[in-house]
Amino acid sequence: MSARNALQKHWKSLSAGAAEFESFAGHKNMLQLIHLRWLAVIGQISTILLATQGFGIRLPILPMLYVLAVLIAFNIGSHLRWHEEVSVSNRQLFFALLVDIGTLTAQLYLSGGTGNPFAFLYLLQVILSAVLLEVWSTWLVVAITTFCLMGLSRYSLPLQLPFDSPFSLFGLYRDGMLICFLLNAGLLVYFLTRISRNLQERDAQLAGLQQQAAEEExxxxxxxxxxxxxxxxxxxxxxxxxxxxxxxxxxxxxxxxxxxxxxxxxxxxxxxxxxxxxxxxxxAGEARGESAAKTTLNHFLDALAEEFRTTRQVTGFEYHNRNPEDIPVVSDVALKQMICNVLDNALEASPDWVCFEVLREQDALTLRVTDRGPGFRPAILEKLGQPYQSTKGRAGSGLGLFFVMNVVRKLGGSVNAQNLPAGGACVEVQLPVTAFKL
Missing domain, CATH: 1.10.287 (Helix Hairpins)
Known part of the structure; x- marks a missing residue:
């Protein structure tokens, strides 16, 4: 029954991990929106200056500056919040895009409505929503931007040129269309590339989590x-x-x-x-009366090495414990079986000589097992830890390192295997000391 409970726990862990990766990708995308918003602030200030000083267009400067102040204040608040908090939901991304749409609509209302060529910046918001948001949110953004455009086509403050201006509204609209297209294209390529990279990282992490859950199952x-x-x-x-x-x-x-x-x-x-x-x-959680015994790390490893020496037929077995600081631990059957599994694999490849070393560096413990066998084939090293990858040619073989990798991963460690230049192979299991402590 305990094993079945563990199986249910693994799938719950998968769901929780998937939500965590989704939220982490959303945090990265929120930071991209904050960067894009700063570019929008700079772009609006530059456009207002160019329109008023360069072309002499009369604009309601004070209301437009109020809108800019709101956008700057919102972006500062967003930066402070999302710098500390890393969990971002779809609703929060949706709200951030609504703020961008709202400020863009206010600026367009003050500067000509649909007669302003920068009205096509709505397309940027729609495309970003299609990439970042869920389907229902994207269609809602489409509806909102359409409603805004319909409203701006009827209600807006017109653009006004001086009577003696050498420019025409049509010429300015045509030039503005070109600038708006280049702006849309450049921002989309730059930011969608970065956002797509975030989504690819999320998908890769989710695929790794699914693989881990399948292996644990x-x-x-x-x-x-x-x-x-x-x-x-x-x-x-x-x-x-x-x-x-x-x-x-x-x-x-x-x-x-x-x-x-x-x-x-x-x-x-x-x-x-x-x-x-x-x-x-x-x-399996069904102990036959035995209970976990308190011991120390060195005693646990020394006893394990002595048991391996006496119960296996090995001609030469070297054991070196270089752990200077002994700590209290509880003897763990899974950990013991994992270490013995590595030793048994080395013994099968090299019956004449096996070396087991224990090294300590700060808070990390390294268990190194060396043999003088034929070593690992390149294909085995490339797929290290995958089940049924073995050179033994027996049905069902190749589970040893698979179990080792999963136990070590659960303990927060790592496994590294390599062939030695002089012959033989070396497997290093690195574990945090906290994996042994009481």
Whole structure:
């Protein structure tokens, strides 16, 4: 049941992570809108100066400056808020675009309405909404901008030129259309490129999260199978234990040293099988009476290395613990199995020699396992940690590093594997010290 609960928890984590990435991308896009708004402020000031000083157009300067002041104040407030807060929703982006549409409408009303060529800047707002907002929000922006244009076509303050002006309104409108087109095109290319990059990063993060959830679901299902198999193995192992105990009391075995030695070895291996079954059940959350024991980091690693030395048939095993600061920890079965998995893989590739090193650098602990085997194939290194990537050629093989990668990722660490120039391979597991602490 605990494994099924873990599976539900993984999918809830996926949904929460997806919302978090969506909000993070929205924060980046909100910052892009703030930058665009500063450009709009500079552009409006430049246009007002050019129109009044360069072409002599009469504009209501004071009301237009009031609108600019509102836009500047809103942008300063937006910058202060979104500099600290990183969670941005669709409604908040929608409101920011509404403010831009409102100030643009006010400025157009004061400067000719639809007779002002810069009315085509509404298209910029519509396109930005199509990229940034949900569908319903985009269509609402389309409706609002259409309503604004319809209103400006009937109600606005007309543009006025001096009687002796060498310019005509039609010529100015034509030149303004060209400037507006260049402005729209340049801003769209620049900002849509940056916004698209934000959305691509979000999609990549979501794809990675979905891959992680799929891998964790695979592990949970494997855990269910392993737990069921461990339960099923309990009865035959108990039966074998009783049979071996009976054999030990029989004269045929008791009086034969060779058979008695083999019987002792069988009982030793049977005891190890029971220990493995207990470990599987403990990892699945169904401990058979055993409880997590408090220990220290060095004692935990030293005991693990000693157990590996005595339970595996390895000719040469080197263990170097270079952790200068011992800390209290709780012995974790999953962590122990993860380290043993790396050691077992090295032993299978290099039965004659395996080296296990423990290094400490500030708050990071590095577990380095080195062997003298054939090393990893390039294809394996490229897909490190993916299931069923193995050189062993057996059905179902290649899950070792897959489990290692997922356990380490859960603990906030990383795994690095490489081939050594002199031959052999090296796998480094880097974990934060907090992953071991009480």
């Amino acid at each position: 695979h592990i949970v299902r494997m855990g269910l199978l392993a737990s069921g198999a461990a339960h099923e193995l309990g009865t035959p192992l108990a039966t074998l234990s009783v049979i071996l105990g009976d054999w030990r009391r029989m004269p045929e075995f008791r009086d034969n040293p060779e058979l008695l030695e083999e019987l002792n070895e069988m009982q030793h291996q049977l005891k190890r099988c029971k220990s493995i079954v207990s470990g599987v059940l403990l990892s």
